[in-house]
Amino acid sequence: MKNKDKAPICTDCFTEFDSVFTNLSDEDYTNLHSGKMCNYYKRNSVIYTEGSRIKGIYCINEGILKIYKTGIDGREQIIAFAKKGDIIGYRSILSNERACSTAKVISDATLCFIPSTTFLSLIKNNSNFSMSIMHQTCKELGEANSYITDIAQKTVRERIAEVLLKLYNNFGVDENKILQISLTREELANIVGTATESIIRLLSEFKKDNLIDLQGRKIYILEKHKLEQISNALLK
Amino acid sequence: MKNKDKAPICTDCFTEFDSVFTNLSDEDYTNLHSGKMCNYYKRNSVIYTEGSRIKGIYCINEGILKIYKTGIDGREQIIAFAKKGDIIGYRSILSNERACSTAKVISDATLCFIPSTTFLSLIKNNSNFSMSIMHQTCKELGEANSYITDIAQKTVRERIAEVLLKLYNNFGVDENKILQISLTREELANIVGTATESIIRLLSEFKKDNLIDLQGRKIYILEKHKLEQISNALLK
DNA sequence: CGACTGATTGACGAGGTTCAATAAGTGTGG
DNA sequence: CCACACTTATTGAACCTCGTCAATCAGTCG
Numbered sequence: 001m002k003n004k005d006k007a008p009i010c011t012d013c014f015t016e017f018d019s020v021f022t023n024l025s026d027e028d029y030t031n032l033h034s035g036k037m038c039n040y041y042k043r044n045s046v047i048y049t050e051g052s053r054i055k056g057i058y059c060i061n062e063g064i065l066k067i068y069k070t071g072i073d074g075r076e077q078i079i080a081f082a083k084k085g086d087i088i089g090y091r092s093i094l095s096n097e098r099a100c101s102t103a104k105v106i107s108d109a110t111l112c113f114i115p116s117t118t119f120l121s122l123i124k125n126n127s128n129f130s131m132s133i134m135h136q137t138c139k140e141l142g143e144a145n146s147y148i149t150d151i152a153q154k155t156v157r158e159r160i161a162e163v164l165l166k167l168y169n170n171f172g173v174d175e176n177k178i179l180q181i182s183l184t185r186e187e188l189a190n191i192v193g194t195a196t197e198s199i200i201r202l203l204s205e206f207k208k209d210n211l212i213d214l215q216g217r218k219i220y221i222l223e224k225h226k227l228e229q230i231s232n233a234l235l236k
Numbered sequence: 237m238k239n240k241d242k243a244p245i246c247t248d249c250f251t252e253f254d255s256v257f258t259n260l261s262d263e264d265y266t267n268l269h270s271g272k273m274c275n276y277y278k279r280n281s282v283i284y285t286e287g288s289r290i291k292g293i294y295c296i297n298e299g300i301l302k303i304y305k306t307g308i309d310g311r312e313q314i315i316a317f318a319k320k321g322d323i324i325g326y327r328s329i330l331s332n333e334r335a336c337s338t339a340k341v342i343s344d345a346t347l348c349f350i351p352s353t354t355f356l357s358l359i360k361n362n363s364n365f366s367m368s369i370m371h372q373t374c375k376e377l378g379e380a381n382s383y384i385t386d387i388a389q390k391t392v393r394e395r396i397a398e399v400l401l402k403l404y405n406n407f408g409v410d411e412n413k414i415l416q417i418s419l420t421r422e423e424l425a426n427i428v429g430t431a432t433e434s435i436i437r438l439l440s441e442f443k444k445d446n447l448i449d450l451q452g453r454k455i456y457i458l459e460k461h462k463l464e465q466i467s468n469a470l471l472k
Numbered sequence: 473c474g475a476c477t478g479a480t481t482g483a484c485g486a487g488g489t490t491c492a493a494t495a496a497g498t499g500t501g502g
Numbered sequence: 503c504c505a506c507a508c509t510t511a512t513t514g515a516a517c518c519t520c521g522t523c524a525a526t527c528a529g530t531c532g
Contacts, residue, residue, distance in 0.1 A: 069385045077385040094367075095374035100381055123370075124363050130370075131330075131359075137373045138331035144380035145336055149305045149313040151387045152429025156488070185511065193388025195489055200512060216497080216511090392520070421479065431521050436480060452479090452529085 007038035008061045008112060019085040020132045021059070028122060028129070035118040040110050047103040047111065048089060054099050056115040057089040063109020064171075064181060068190065069101045076190040080140075081106075081170065081181070090133065093119060107182070154231075156194045160202050161231035163191050164212065168221050179219045243274035244297045244348060255321040256368045257295070264358060264365070271354040276346050283339040283347065284325060290335050292351040293325040299345020300407075300417060304426065305337045312426040316376075317342075317406065317417070326369065329355060343418070390467075392430045396438050397467035399427050400448065404457050415455045 010033045014022045021032065038061070041047065048054050050070055060082050067080040067088060079101055082088045092099045093116045123130045150159060164179075171181040185203075189196045203219075206212045211227055213220035221227070246269045250258045257268065274297070277283065284290050286306055296318050303316040303324060315337055318324045328335045329352045359366045386395060400415075407417040421439075425432045439455075442448045447463055449456035457463070 069381060071385045071389040075389060077388050079381050079384060091374045091377055094370045095378060096371065097375070097378060100378040123367075127360050127363075127366070130363070130366055134330045134359075134366075134370060134373065135332065137370065137377060138327045139333070141327055141373060141377050141380060142331060142333060142336040144377060144384065145305060145315050148315060148380065148383055148387060148429075149307045151384060152313050153307040153311060184509095193384075196510090197490085197512080198488060201488095204512085420477095432478090433480080433522085434520060437520095440480085 007036065008110065009033065010036070010112075013059075013061060014085075017085040019059070020087060020129065020136055024122075024126070024129065028126060031118060032114065032122070035115055037113040037115075038110065039113070040108070041105045042108050043105055045105045045109075047105065048099050050100065050102045051098050054089045054092045054116075056113050057087050057093060057119050058103070059087050059112045059114060060084055061110040061112055063105060063111075064107035065103050065109060066106050066187065067101045067103050076187075077193065078187065078191040079144075083171070087114075090119065091137070094133075094137075106187070151193055156192060156198055157202055158231055159192045159194075160188075160199065161206075161211075161227045163188065164219070164221065165224065165227055165231055168224065173221055177220045177222060179221060182217045184217065243272070244346065245269065246272070246348075249295075249297060250321075253321040255295070256323060256365065256372055260358075260362070260365065264362060267354060268350065268358070271351055273349040273351075274346065275349070276344070277341045278344050279341055281341045281345075283341065284335050286336065286338045287334050290325045290328050290352075292349050293323050293329060293355050294339070295348045295350060296320055296322050296324070297346040297348055299341060299347075300343035301339050301345060302342050302423065303337050303339050312423075313429065314423065314427040315380075319407070323350075326355065327373070330369075330373075342423070387429055392428060392434050393438055394467055395428045395430070396424075396435065397442075397447075397463045399424065400455070400457065401460065401463055401467055404460065409457055413456045413458060415457060418453045420453065 010021065011029050013019075014024075024032065036059075041063070047058060047065065062084060065082045065088065066078050067082060068076045068078045071077050082103070088103050089099070123133060150162060154162070167179055167181055167183075171179065173179055183191075185199050186196045188203075189199045192199065203212065203214060206227075207214050209226075211223045211230075213222060246257065247265050249255075250260075260268065272295075277299070283294060283301065298320060301318045301324065302314050303318060304312040304314045307313050318339070324339050325335070359369060386398060390398070403415055403417055403419075407415065409415055419427075421435050422432045424439075425435045428435065439448065439450060442463075443450050445462075447459045447466075449458060
């Protein structure tokens with residue numbers, strides 16, 4: 001896939017799904033496409049590591065990645081996921097800082113690397129693009145602020161319900177209501193910010209109450225509504 | 237102060253302290269200055285409220301504001317502070333969303349209101365300015381991500397030490413080592429994400445250990461180093 | 473001087489973490 | 503294809519941090 005002939009074509013890519021790159025000019029697409037470098041990565045591949053200098057951004061053509069920070073005693077805190085159409089790494093490029101997080105593949109992925117020069121010149125010369133990047137960043141900032149409030153104020157039970165719903169909204173379910181992202185219990189714990197055991201206990205409690213069903217890592221979302229009630233803590 | 241003649245002059249303002257507006261062209265300054273609207277606000281004035289549409293951004297000429305979200309049962313979660321030279325409200329303008337937080341004055345303030353049209357045309361026409369806004373946003377995003385990790389992983393004790401240090405770095409201390417921002421115990425609790433009583437207990441514990449001293453709302457930072465150790469949880 | 477808001481302290485209990493032991497998967501190499 | 507090693511999941515029990523409730527005190531503003 002390092003061969004550009006086999007690489008995803010940007011124009012195809014961004015008509016297929018929405019992204020910050022949708023609606024560029026032909027010229028911009030040509031630049032984008034010719035500068036990029038695509039690769040296939042298996043589960044557990046690390047794309048970049050917290051603290052390193054990133055030389056460009058990655059655009060996800062296929063697959064799922066987790067973005068996490070490493071906290072006390074090496075414990076992961078998952079900050080976000082990235083999927084088809086998302087870009088990652090641009091925060092560090094724009095703030096001119098080292099990466100504040102690690103990006104790791106959790107579902108085999110095809111990524112296109114776009115050098116920061118290409119990315120930055122696009123920003124400088126195309127104010128629409130620049131605007132949509134800002135839009136994106138500010139939206140993420142709003143979400144981060146909400147998350148801070150949630151973690152600070154909600155119980156673990158409420159946060160687990162919330163995370164299940166977020167995953168539902170982000171990745172959807174198949175025809176059997178199975179969540180279309182597969183995470184270990186530990187990964188779930190690292191999103192919610194709790195111990196693995198707590199996740200296990202509360203998931204099985206949700207199962208007992210028929211809100212969800214469990215089969216190994218498969219999570220069936222049965223009662224979205226009730227999860228929303230739990231998450232919003234309106235029932236208290 | 238609604239009278240523009242008495243309003244702070246932008247060029248004076250931004251040579252005095254650093255901000256995203258430093259180093260604009262003369263023309264940009266003229267536009268900025270003529271479009272703006274300045275006012276004096278006493279403690280507890282609300283500048284904008286979570287959920288409302290904002291029609292522009294505010295630049296802080298003097299004073300301190302707290303930016304908070306309202307969570308479960310009306311509880312405040314303080315997300316940030318803004319002081320001299322900072323701008324607030326731009327997140328909502330750029331993401332085209334309603335305000336995700338409330339801004340309230342905690343130390344009497346002079347604010348300049350800059351209509352979103354002025355702000356947006358500045359962004360569109362001045363790529364340096366646009367870049368420095370992005371830079372700012374991405375930095376905030378990085379900080380928000382760190383904060384998520386901290387709240388999720390650190391104990392209350394560690395977080396209080398950390399907050400004291402953040403306040404120290406942001407607002408400094410006077411010659412008597414008194415923190416130059418005055419907060420109620422409840423406000424401190426609403427930064428850390430804990431109960432008022434916990435703040436009180438842990439502050440007096442810190443005092444007992446001679447890390448800080450307390451006189452009403454005045455907090456003396458005596459042992460910055462030890463606070464750092466506690467905050468980083470290296471001592472465990 | 474009241475009325476109110478903020479600060480402090482103690483007692484108690486619930487929610488969550490940690491530790492330990494065990495079971496269930498998963499993958500690898502011979 | 504099985505055996506062994508290793509990771510992941512589950513469950514129970516003990517412990518502990520923190521939040522909640524209640525009562526008291528201090529400071530402040532008309």
